[in-house]
Amino acid sequence: MTNCDHTLCKTSALKEAERVCEQLGARFTDQRRNVFEILWQSHKAMTAADIMNEMTNKQPPITYRALEFLKKSGLIHHVTSLNAYVGCIYAKDPNHIGQLLICTNCRDINEIEPKNAVSELIKAAKNQDFTPSLTHIEMLGICKTCNNATS
Amino acid sequence: MTNCDHTLCKTSALKEAERVCEQLGARFTDQRRNVFEILWQSHKAMTAADIMNEMTNKQPPITYRALEFLKKSGLIHHVTSLNAYVGCIYAKDPNHIGQLLICTNCRDINEIEPKNAVSELIKAAKNQDFTPSLTHIEMLGICKTCNNATS
DNA sequence: GCTTGCCTGTTAAAATTTAACACTTGCTAC
DNA sequence: GTAGCAAGTGTTAAATTTTAACAGGCAAGC
Ligand SMILES: [Zn+2]
Ligand SMILES: [Zn+2]
Ligand SMILES: [Zn+2]
Ligand SMILES: [Zn+2]
Numbered sequence: 001m002t003n004c005d006h007t008l009c010k011t012s013a014l015k016e017a018e019r020v021c022e023q024l025g026a027r028f029t030d031q032r033r034n035v036f037e038i039l040w041q042s043h044k045a046m047t048a049a050d051i052m053n054e055m056t057n058k059q060p061p062i063t064y065r066a067l068e069f070l071k072k073s074g075l076i077h078h079v080t081s082l083n084a085y086v087g088c089i090y091a092k093d094p095n096h097i098g099q100l101l102i103c104t105n106c107r108d109i110n111e112i113e114p115k116n117a118v119s120e121l122i123k124a125a126k127n128q129d130f131t132p133s134l135t136h137i138e139m140l141g142i143c144k145t146c147n148n149a150t151s
Numbered sequence: 152m153t154n155c156d157h158t159l160c161k162t163s164a165l166k167e168a169e170r171v172c173e174q175l176g177a178r179f180t181d182q183r184r185n186v187f188e189i190l191w192q193s194h195k196a197m198t199a200a201d202i203m204n205e206m207t208n209k210q211p212p213i214t215y216r217a218l219e220f221l222k223k224s225g226l227i228h229h230v231t232s233l234n235a236y237v238g239c240i241y242a243k244d245p246n247h248i249g250q251l252l253i254c255t256n257c258r259d260i261n262e263i264e265p266k267n268a269v270s271e272l273i274k275a276a277k278n279q280d281f282t283p284s285l286t287h288i289e290m291l292g293i294c295k296t297c298n299n300a301t302s
Numbered sequence: 303g304c305t306t307g308c309c310t311g312t313t314a315a316a317a318t319t320t321a322a323c324a325c326t327t328g329c330t331a332c
Numbered sequence: 333g334t335a336g337c338a339a340g341t342g343t344t345a346a347a348t349t350t351t352a353a354c355a356g357g358c359a360a361g362c
Contacts, residue, residue: 026308027308027309027359029308029309029310030310031309031310032309047349048349048350049348049349057310057311059310059311059312059313060349060350060351061310061311061312061350061351061352062310062311064349064350064351065309065310069309080231080232080234080287080289081231081285081287083231083234083349099272099275101276101279101281101283103281104284110279110281112275112276112279114271114272114274114275116271117268117269117271117272117275118268120265120267120268120271121250121265121268121288121290123265124250124263124265124268125252125263125290125292128252128261128263128294128295129294129295129298130252130254130261130290130292130293130294130295131292131293131298132252132290132291132292133255133291133292133293134232134290134291134292135288135289135290135291136231136232136287136288136289136290136291137272137286137287137288137289138231138286138287139272139276139281139283139285139286139287140283140284140285140286140287141276141281141282141283141284141285142281142282142284143279143280143281144279144280144281147280147282177339177340178328178339178340180339180340180341182340182341183340198318199318199319200317200318208341208342210342210343210344211318211319211320212319212320212321212341212342212343213341213342215318215319215320216340216341220340234318
């Protein structure tokens with residue numbers, strides 16, 4: 001997501017977050033907004049500690065509770081291979097499966113949407129009589145920008 | 152992997168581990184073997200603590216070092232969404248991408264091999280000029296056995 | 303105004319992972 | 333065979349990450 005109009009990107013994410021909370025009958029409180037805005041400063045993965053350091057109220061439970069809420073609400077993704085977090089750009093679609101291209105050099109994350117890969121996986125799961133509930137797809141590697149920089 | 156002849160399964164995994172170490176010019180030491188055999192008692196995900204509890208030498212660094220080695224050597228997978236580990240059944244192929252069906256009820260893991268899903272992902276990555284190095288594909292859900300049990 | 307449920311603030315503690323460093327072991331070169 | 337080296341271990345402790353527990357506050361509905 002290096003080529004986004006990020007001001008716009010962030011604004012619309014905030015709008016979407018408010019809408020989702022409204023719909024869930026939950027509140028988009030100061031703490032939750034604080035975490036959300038910090039994450040949306042960029043598309044880079046941030047650990048809980050990274051986020052906590054930038055928060056107004058820096059106490060661990062505050063941070064973890066907000067992260068937990070945002071994750072459950074589908075507003076952010078937990079990047080399991082880095083144990084970090086990133087804002088979700090498909091929050092509109094609560095059933096989408098996050099497919100993350102994660103740059104190990106700059107930690108920038110590009111969330112893509114190839115339905116094909118997912119449908120192949122679901123097909124394979126069905127073959128094994130496996131009923132999926134939550135899927136993580138994460139590719140670690142080097143992004144376009146970092147690739148160009150080193151060459 | 153509920154339908155495997157597990158004695159056989161485990162024996163051949165051990166053979167393979169010895170071969171891989173040989174080839175890497177590394178040693179399959181007592182500690183590494185200890186961790187490996189504990190993991191291969193079943194196809195269930197085990198946390199570092201689970202494993203440590205069953206080891207002869209129960210000191211954290213011993214456990215973590217062995218896990219690190221086995222992971223780097225491609226003999227086990229780190230199951231990032233559970234922060235746990237499981238033996239790899241495709242260790243012969245050092246370049247394969249682990250695709251794990253993880254039962255959240257019994258923690259049993261079925262490693263599958265649909266090349267289609269992977270090739271779709273790689274295609275998508277290429278479209279973004281992203282150079283992948285390590286990919287995690289993990290589906291959490293309910294396995295066949297557990298499904299039948301509850302119905 | 304009072305209840306009820308959600309959310310916060312605060313203090314600790316538990317769980318997980320890593321650093322540092324001295325020591326041992328197996329191998330190779332002399 | 334023995335000196336030197338790299339790989340692996342043992343041990344102590346600390347850093348990092350995550351969670352428990354509980355008291356208090358705030359907003360919406362009766
Ligand atoms: Zn997403
Ligand atoms: Zn990058
Ligand atoms: Zn594997
Ligand atoms: Zn199961």
